[in-house]
Each structure stands twice: as structure tokens, then as C-alpha cells.
Amino acid sequence: MGDVSVRAGIIVTGTEVLHGQISDQNGPWVAERLLEYGLDVAHVTICGDRPEDMAAQLRFLTEDGVDLIVTTGGLGPTADDLTVPTVAEFCGRDLVLDRALEADITTIIRKWRRFADDHELAPALTAAIAKQALVPTGASPIPPTGTAPGVAIPADQYRPTILILPGPPRELQAMWPAAVDVPAIAAVLARGDDVVHRKIRAYGLSEADLAQTLRRAESDLPGFRDLEVTTCMRLGEVEIDTRFATAEEPIYDALKTLLHQEHSAQIFSADGAPLDELLAVALAGHTIATAESCTGGLVAARLTDRPGSSSYVLGGIVSYANEVKSGVLGVPAALIGELGAVSEPVASAMAEGARARTGATVAVSTTGIAGPGGAVPGKPVGTVCFGLAIDGEPTRTVTRTFPGDRTMVRTLATTFALHLVLGALT
């Protein structure tokens, strides 16, 4: 986009994130929120618990001219938790004990530990609370959603606005509404562009084909360059993410029309609604059961991931061993012996067996070779047969070969099974 002007940087703290032990959820979450406000997220940086490394990142983002820095983590009661003192020093501000905040945190701790009001706190605990209640001069504390308060520091002549948020994702997310209401933060966010964010999802569309359509858009659609289009492949789906200024809506509409012209068979969500949401709508009035071999329960787990799924998911059978395929699902052992467990007739019998066992109106089955072992001539690793049995319709089957390692084959097969159901019901 030509005129995105308010830039932001995010500093994620935590040695366990820096060292790759845990994957960070906060950077992506905060980035998405800032983008919604029309800010341009220029950098995300990750640092450990060394104050000099954090100070270097604060200097870097400041020198690069960002208007807002959001930090996550490092607000705990231990000596390792250095965010507030490090930022305060960077800003040349003293730390002052906020008595009201100290009292609030004490109340929270007493409640959590179920201490009576007259219970005397251990000196170490009192010291820890006092540490968390230190606020840089001129900054606004944000009420804790765990035990740690957030802090908002207004910009000055030399430094951007800084928002300090806690590390536990639930605390951070719970604090966000209060954080964006602090005047210093609200003022920066208000300067964000008037940005619209639209999403289209497709399944079975190759990145190469999509790239070709986007090249056509670039040459044929005047103003296409004013849209910021990001395409992203995940779990076999392509997500086409577009951000643009409100005035550019007609250009986006032209792009959307072109995409639908070229890829109508692959686009399953024109407004960005995710598969699981569309599936829940499609399954209203139906009941569903699963019969899984190579996916080992992932299809059922994905279906039940959604609150309220109990109104249409009856359950499923994970028939990993052939005896379970025969014994529980009623797949004839002779069929397995003759054609192998990874075959369309077995997939068909599994789906029908799941319907028969549970009484569901719809059943979907998977049987395949997730690897690394198990390949047989004509059935390489990645081969998966699917069955779909729907009340009153002939049972369908289909075979696909998925690329990648065991985890990827299982994941791609799970997504395929769900798309099979969605496609049949809509």
C-alpha cells in the first residue's frame, strides 16, 4: 500500500523463545491486532533475558523510526524479568513504586493463595509484589490480568510510544482491550490507516497457478499495486490475504472477480470463513461419525475442536489395527486380505461401518500409509483412501497421494477428509 505511515515494532522476550524451546504466540497475535488498526508492522525481534540485548533492540527499532514498540514478557517477579527496568532506563525514566498497584497485586496474590486478610506475607513475596508495582515516571500502569501490570509510556522527543505487555498469552490477550484505551496508545493507533482486510480461502489450488493469476491481475487491473496481497499455503489450503485502504475497494472487487473466474472450483470460502466454521454450518441437521486408520483420531479431534460440535458429532472409531476394522467396524476380513487395508473398498466399508455402528447420517473414513514404513508396490508412502457414506446416497471413495513426512501426510489427509465432507454437503 502506498501510504501506510505509522510503523510498529514488536519485541518478544524470553530465553525459551529465543532458544527455540517454545514457539511464540504473542508476536503473531499482537502483529495481527496492530495490522487491524492499520499500523505497518516493520519488525518483530526476539531477545533473551539479557538487558543489554533488549536495550540493543529498543535502540534499533527507535533508530529505524517506528512510532510504537510493543514488548511482550519479562514482567514476572524474579530477577530475570527485566523488561520494565530495561525500558525505563532506555527512556531515561526513574522507577517509582505505585502504592495503589501494590495493593491491587497483593489482593490478587492473597486471593490466589487463599490467604486470610490478616495473613502476613513472607518477605520474599512482599518484595516480589513491590517489584511488580514499579512504574516508570510519567507512564500509565495497566491493571494486571494475571499478577503483572502492563505499562504504557508516551513518546518523547527521542523515543517512540512503548507498550509493555505480559508474556502469558492469555494474560496478554486479556489485557489488550484496556491497553488500547490508554490515551498514549490510543493516540498512536488512531493514526493508523483506514485499512480493510479481506481473506479468500481455496483448497487444491497450486501456488504456481495462483501466482499466474496474480501476474495477470498485475498487468490487467489498474491500481492492483495499491492492494497488499499475501498468499499463504497451509495444511493444503491457500489463504489469499488482502489489505487495502477503504477507497481501493473497487480494485479489490475486480481482483475477487478475477480469482473466482479462474479458480471457482477451488475457492471454498469467499469471505475468509475457515473450513471448520463452514463445516459446522454444513453439518447442521446432520450427524457425523468417523472411521480412521492412518489419521489415528485427528479427523475426530478436529471436528470436536469446535465448541458446540456435540450437536452434530456422534463420535468415531480409530481402527488402527485390522482386527478393529473387522471387529468394530464390520469390514470383511476377506476384503482386507484380498485388497489390503489401504484400498477404496475397505475405505467404503469403514465409512459404512461407522454409520451403522453410530447411527450417524454422514461418515467419513481414512485408510492409508503415513510412513515412513509400510509402502507396497503401487502404494507409496502418502497414499490415502477415503470413504464418504451419506444417508440415502451411494458411498463414494477417492484415493490421494500426499507429500511429506508422517506428520504432514496425516495432517493433509485430515484436511482432505474434512473438505470431502464439506464438498458433499454444500
Next chain:
Amino acid sequence: MGDVSVRAGIIVTGTEVLHGQISDQNGPWVAERLLEYGLDVAHVTICGDRPEDMAAQLRFLTEDGVDLIVTTGGLGPTADDLTVPTVAEFCGRDLVLDRALEADITTIIRKWRRFADDHELAPALTAAIAKQALVPTGASPIPPTGTAPGVAIPADQYRPTILILPGPPRELQAMWPAAVDVPAIAAVLARGDDVVHRKIRAYGLSEADLAQTLRRAESDLPGFRDLEVTTCMRLGEVEIDTRFATAEEPIYDALKTLLHQEHSAQIFSADGAPLDELLAVALAGHTIATAESCTGGLVAARLTDRPGSSSYVLGGIVSYANEVKSGVLGVPAALIGELGAVSEPVASAMAEGARARTGATVAVSTTGIAGPGGAVPGKPVGTVCFGLAIDGEPTRTVTRTFPGDRTMVRTLATTFALHLVLGALT
């Protein structure tokens, strides 16, 4: 650790990572590898596809004095893929077409697209290949593991050694062995400290209790400060990660003894082996089946995640609806009617039903309230009852209440179920 001296920075590129659309796998993976070589990972930075932002990050890491910069991504054939030209410009090196590399990439593309040897490639494709075969002067190309080669650039007077790797995690990981053998890279890695990395895993240990033990270690164990201890809570388990120079091994042994003294009941892995690996060992000679309600297939999916799990996993029943609990697992409907589906007697009957249906020697069951709805008096959201039926032993049951949202309750319940099995078999 006092004397870690070779510092590294990692630059992750990709607008979809920067904007939080996909979570980055490369930064954590490369960080872990560099730590194994005894390097000190000081910063990980994420940038989009704007060359000026990447250049700013290269300057930042260089000014901060890192000895090695590893970049991931941005090596594709499109104009958005700017890593090589941006790094070359930063290093003041020209880009030169490497004819041998161009021929190699052409061969790969022909093979992928199944083109005959005399098939003439489209001009756009030829141009894309030539772009990917551009190498900065004095740099070493690393053979592609997808279509994009990596690049290693030796340090000069003003700039650190730079290693450019592709973005797709499988390509990056496949390229790593060749990358670390390039003389310029091998030279930096060889300067890494002689570092030992040890891991202990515990379940059911609170971070507060662990912190107390570590404070005791700090006051009682001479030299404790020479260990770099990181503790990390994930999925209800605590991982205690320690890095130290080889000479400090006796101090680590003293810490290990102290941890075992204080938390022997919670430590399930003294050498860092993960739960799933220990479970596979414990299940040798057994067969297992699952009966899942609130976890909806996650326990079965986790058990079958491991290659070779078919030698002990028979399968499972996802009995989400009560009719499936009765109809397939044989849980008496009266029992459900009287005590509710979330009760230890129902969990017990589910586990026994799964054993009976599949013939497994071990069965584990879950039935609970994942939320957000479904709470009843005395059974808040997060309440989960577990059953464990083992051949020749009385069936056990236990109830736990887990914190968090639906996804967290389901995940924590899955981990608990697996620990229940491990604890009973070892």
C-alpha cells in the same frame, strides 16, 4: 555461562510470518542447532519482503557484534524474494550468474515438471532459474534441496559471516548438513564453546516449587551460576534445560541430585527423553486402545503420531455422544443417566468397554467438560474423569480439573491420560 563468546543472530523473512499468519518454524530450529555448536544466539529478528527492513536488520546485527548471521527464506524465483540481492548489496558484493548452478536447477525443474530433455522451457521459467542461480562474488553456493540454493558468505573486515538458507522448513533442514560443511561456516561453528546440553522433564511440578529448589541450588551449590538453566512449562510438563561447559559437569550432577531429592515423584525423564518415546518403550509387549469423549480423538492421535506405533496401538472409540458410549462401548445408559457422563464410574466403564471391544491389554478413557458450555454444579468447565483398565488389574479412575479454554483443557487432559498410562506401566 561466563565465557560464551561466539554470538549469532537469525533473520527470518516472510510477510506471512511477520504478520502472524503462519508461525515460524525456522528460527527455533536454527537456534537449537547453533546452540548445539556452542554459539550464543543473541537475537532473532523477523522481517517482511521489504529490502530496506532486511537491510536495517543486517546492519543492526552487524553493529551489535554478532559473528554469524543466518537468514531463512526469500530465495524463491519471484521478485518478492529479495534475500540474496539484499545481502549482496549489504556486503558490497556483485551478483554473478553461476552457470553450473543454473544447469543444476534446470535439471531439477525438468524432473519435477516431467519435461523431456529437449522440451524448451518458457522464457519466464528460464528467467526465474537464472535469478535463483545468482551468487554474490566470493560466496559459496550450497546445492538446492528444493529449487533454491543456499549461500555462504565469508566474514570480511566490516561484516560477519552470513549463511543464507531457504524458507520451506524441510528444504532448510535438508540443506543444514551441507551448510555446516562449507569452510566459512565450519570455521565460525568451530569457535563455539564446548557446551553440554542436558534436559530433565517433570509432570505435575509447579513452577513455583521448582523456582524454590533453584533458589536453594543457587545458595547451596558452589558454581551454580556457571550453569545456564532455563525452565519451560508446556502442555502441563516442566522442561528443565541446562547448558554448561564440559568442565562444569560435576556442578550439573549436584543440581541433578538436588532436583531428584526434591521432586522424585514428578520427574519422569531424567535424561530428557520425551513422554511419547518413554510411552513407546513402556507399551512394548502391551496393546492399547482408547475411549475418548472430551478429548475427541486427541489421545489416539498422539499415540499414533509415532512411526511404528501400529505394533502396540489397536485403535480407539471416540464416544462423543452418550449413545456411542452405550452402543459401542457398552456403558450402561442407566449409569450415565444416574451419575452423568462426566463421572468416574462412566470413565471406568468406557475404559473397560474399549478393552472388551478391541481386545487390548491396556485402555485409557477420558470424559469431561472441555467448555465453554456444559458446566453443572460441582463439575466446573475443565473437569475431566479418566479411567485406566489394564489386563489382570482392577480398573483405576481419577478426576482432575484443568484450567484454560477448550483447547487447553483438551490438550492438558490428553497429556494427563498419557502420563496415567506411563505411570501405571513403569
